[in-house]
Amino acid sequence: MPFKWINAVALPILLFGVIIALWSTISEKIPGFPPPLEVWNELIVVLSDPFYNNGAGDQGIALQLLSSLKRVFGGFALAIAVGVPVGLLIGMSKSAQTAFNPYIQILKPVSPLAWLPLALFVFKDVDMTAIFVIFITSIWPIIINTALGVRSVSEDYLNVAKVLQLTPFERVFQIILPVAVPFIFTGMRLSLGIAWLVIVAAEMLTGGLGIGFWIWDEYNNLNYSHIIIGIILIGVVGYILDTIMGFIADYFDYRKRGRV
C-alpha cells in the first residue's frame, strides 16, 4: 500500500524531471527560448500581483483570466439555455430529429475561427462576438448528449408512465429528465472544455482584455516566458473547470450515488 502511494507521487515527479531536462535542452538550442528557471521566476512575479490595473491594455493575470471566464460563461450559459430544450425536442420527436439533424451535422465541424469574422461584422463588438462564437461551437455536445439521454430512457419506464397515465408534462419531469440529466451534464462538461479552447483563439483575433489576447500581446512584446506562463495557466484553469463540472455532474447523476 505505501509503495503504491510513493509511486503515485514519485512517477509524476520523475516525469517532471524529464520534461525540465528536455525543456532546458530546447532553450539552449533556440536562442531566446526561456529556460525553466526564468519562467519560474517570471511566474512568481506575474502571480504576486494578479489584480493590478494600469488601464485598458495592461492588467494583472487574474483580471485577464476573469475577463476570459466571463465570456466563456456567457456563451456557455447561452448554449445550455438553447441546447437543452432543443436536445429534449430532438430526443422526443422523430420529426424534430429529421429536421435538425442535417444542420447539426454540417455546423458541428465548423471551426470557431470561421464564425469569427461573420460575428464581428454582425455584432461589431468584441464581447458579443466572443460570446456568440463560444455559443455556436459549444452548443453541439449539449444538444447531442441531451437527445441521446432522452433516447436512452428505457421502454419499461415509458410503459410505467403509460399505465399510470402520466401527462406529457409529468412524463418529461418525472421520467425523461431524471434519466437524461447525467447525459446533459456530460454534454455540458464537453461543451465547457470546448468553450475554454475557443476563447483563447477568439481573443487572439479580437484583442482587448483576456488571456488569449494577453498571450498574443506578450508575443508582440517578445516576452516569451509569459507565453509559456499563459499556456500553463490556461491548462490549470481548464483542469479546474473540468473538475468542478465533473463534481457537479456526479452530484446530479443518480447512478453515482450508490444507486445503479
Add this chain to the structure above:
Amino acid sequence: MSAKPFLNIDHVDKVFPLGKGKEYVALRDVKLEIRENEIVSIIGHSGCGKSTLLNMIAGLDTITSGVILLEDREINAPGPERAVVFQNHSLLPWLTVYQNIEMAVKKVRDDLNAQEVKEHVMKYIDLVNLDHAKDKYPGEISGGMKQRVGIARALSIEPKVLLMDEPFGALDSLTRANLQDHLMRIQMQTGNTVVIITHDVDEAVLLSDRVIMMTNGPEATIGEILEVNLPRPRKRLELQHNEEYLRCRGAIVEFLYSKFAKHDD
C-alpha cells in the same frame, strides 16, 4: 362460470405488418373469459404471443381485431385499473422504494391528502414485508426485493386486474418460490384478479385457478384450459405428492412437450 365475465377477451387477433404487403399473424381468434378474483396463468413456448396478449390487455399493444372488455368496458389504452408487473421490475432507479410507490399512488389517488398517501404507501410496503428497505434505492436491494416493490407498486393503485409478465422469470429458484408464496398470500388478502404469463409448469399449477395453454405461433391461440382444483391456501411442500397437483402438472407437460412440442429455437 358467472353469466357476465369480469375480463372478456373476445375473438382477438394480433397481426404485425412486416412491410411489402406481408404480415405476421401472431394470435388468431383468442377467446377467454376471466372471472373476478381469479388467478389465471397463461403458459406456452416462447414466441406463442403470450406476452403480446398480456400487453393487449394492458393496453400497451393494439388489438388488430376483436375486443377486450373489462367489466363491459372496451380496453383501448393503458390505465391504472390494469396494473402491470414487468419482468424486469422497471422501478425508477432515482427514486427510493417508498418514492417509487408514492409516485404511483400520488398520480392515481389524487383524492388522498398527504397523510393518507403516506399511510397508503406504507400499507403496501408492509404487504410485501419491505418496511426495512423503504428508504433504499432499487440499486441497493436484491432482485427478489425489487420485484416485490414492483408488485407493491402495482397493487398500491388498487387495480381491478393485476397483469404479470413473467414476473419471477429473472429470479433464481429459491427467490422465485419465496415470491410465489408472497403473491398467493397477498392475493388471498386483497382478492385481486391476476393474470400471469409464465413458462414454468410448477409455477402455473401452484398459483393458478386455471391454466391457459397456448399453441405455438404463428397464428397461436388457446389450445387447452386446465382447471386446477386445489384448495387454498396452498403449501408447496404438501403438494409434492398431491394427486390433483400431479394430474395438472402432467397435463401441462403433455401439452407443451408432446402435443405442441417445439423443436426449433
